[in-house]
Amino acid sequence: MSSIGPAANIWHYDGQSATRHFPSVLWDGQGVSLRWDGGESGPHRWSSILALGGTGGQSAYGLKGEAGWRLVFAGSPPADFAIHLPLPARYGRWIDRIGLTRAIALFAVIAALVVFLVLRAPGWIAPYIPQSWENRLGDAIAGDLGGRVCSTPASRAALDRLATQLGGGPPVRVIEIVNVPMVNAVALPGGRILIFDGLLAQAKSPDELAGILAHEIGHVRNRDTMAALVRQLGLSVVLGGLNGQVGGVLNGLLSLSYSRDAERNADGYSIAALKRANISPEGVAGFFDRMGGGKKGEPAERAMSWMASHPVSAERKSAFLKSKVPGHSYEHALTPAQWHAMLRACRDDKTVKPPVQLSL
Template sequence: MTQIGPDETIWHYDGSNATRHHPALSWNADGFSLHWDGGGSGPHRWSDLMPMTGTAGRSLYGLRGVSGWRLGFAGLPPEAFAVHLPLVARYGRWIDRMGLWRAVGLFGVVAVAVVFVVLRAPQWLAPLVPQSWENRLGDAMVGDFGGRLCETPRSAAALAKLQSQLGKDVPIRQIGIANIGIVNAVALPGGRILIFSDLISEAKSPDELAGVLAHEIGHVRHRDTLTALVRQLGLSVVLGGFSGDVGGTVNGLLAMSYSRDAERAADSYSIDALRGANISPLPTAAFFKKLGKLSGGDAIERSMSWMGSHPVSSEREKAFTASAVKGHAYRPSLSPAEWQALVNACAEDKDVAPPTKMLF
């Protein structure tokens, strides 16, 4: 047992009154005690001492769980006593023990690891998700569109014909038309694809639609949608986020971003599917040319976050144009009557909800 004091360089308040004591200190490896005429405090464990900010060169400590308890030294505590004291917490206890710059380095390594997991883990996690779960997730998303899915017997037959030409071996459960004012199409989990009505209205021919649809079929084939959901939102957030609000659902779907590799793979699938069906890729190239003009050109597309995962439209236009065989006799993907059935589907479906214009 080691002891110092009492003297004027050591002072203490016990927290019960305003009396200032000048105690003697005694300690060993396990803890310490304070003694003064008529009283004392302790024994206390070293870990119960809490370094506090001193003033005018003084050192000050509190006692864990005892309000107003103070032990102060005029200057630094005696070295034999100080070796047992906890360090002043400048950044946090474990950071102080490790050192600030070592902690910064550790944080950096952890941050890189987290980013790597967030970006890479979905690529091997998504294939492990049972297909039945993915199907239920897609069913829930489709349900959020309520009565805005339009269909007639003729439009259903036309979509079935496109599916047979472009994705006969892909596990597609539904290709539908949504009465929503967006020039786009989306692949949902569970083999579902929705074509928004304005895409059909703006398309110049069924072959232009065929190339876009084949791109979405490529995403279904590769389960890209589920991978994107796992990466960006997490299945629990997705399942809790799509609950009857068509605006929120559409915004959530369109906010998803696939990797550039996934987008290029979907384009490659589309080019191969068009070639296998003997459908010209030039109308799809024209679609991407038009999309590039609407978005303001390459420089604007590269800077827009929502296009960040896509190759720019001019690159996609060139890829589809390059796949066309000069002088080859392509056949139309649909007859004029079948194409008209798609164009008129929402107008002829008397049960569909009125068209919705989405604002982004």
């Protein structure tokens, strides 16, 4: 057994009073004991001693389970005593144990794995969500539009013709025009696609609309909407936790951020669908050109492209234009009469409710 003290440069607080004791410190390979006039502490196993650091060159130690217990050396403790003690924790005990550099590398690996799982896990989870649940969710969201679906016999026939040409069969269940003044179309869960009247008002031709609709059909076929919902809104919404906030979920859908791979795959489906239907891709290429602001808007869009989920509009325009066969004779997606019926669907349907503005 080794010992040191009592000495003025070694003191102890027992955690029970504010009295400073000047103990004898006795130790062996198992642990340490303190003894002073009228009291003692220990023996305490080395594993119960905590390194607390110190100020002014002091070395301070605590005891597990005893908040006020302190053993303080004015300088460093004896070498054969210190060899049994834990080192003061600078960054945290396990970080000190492996080193700061290795800890930073480990954190970086863990962070990368978390990001990878956040990005990839929704794509793995989505296929296992029962179709019945997805259909219920889509129907609930569509029902929140409250009688704003626009339909006349002529517009319904035109829309069915367009959908048939573009492969709009199962898993696509319903394609509808809705009285919303927004330049957009959205794929809902459960194979529902909504075309907003604001998009029809901006579209220059049925060929343009055909490319946009085919893109949304691509999202449905790839089940991208469910993957995006899982990623952004959480499984609680997907599994039925709407809590009456269906409108909020619809707004969330409008601002969904698909992955760039999903967007490119949906564009790829659209290009292939237009080719099968013998519809020129030039119309939808013009749409992307307008949405991106043309050549004037391209620099700003490219500057912000690292934040965007969609590929740059100029790149999408180029992809569609490259698919056009020079000198080939294409057919229009709809006749002038059919196109006119779709454009006027929300005005000619006398039962539809007034337009609603959705906020993003």
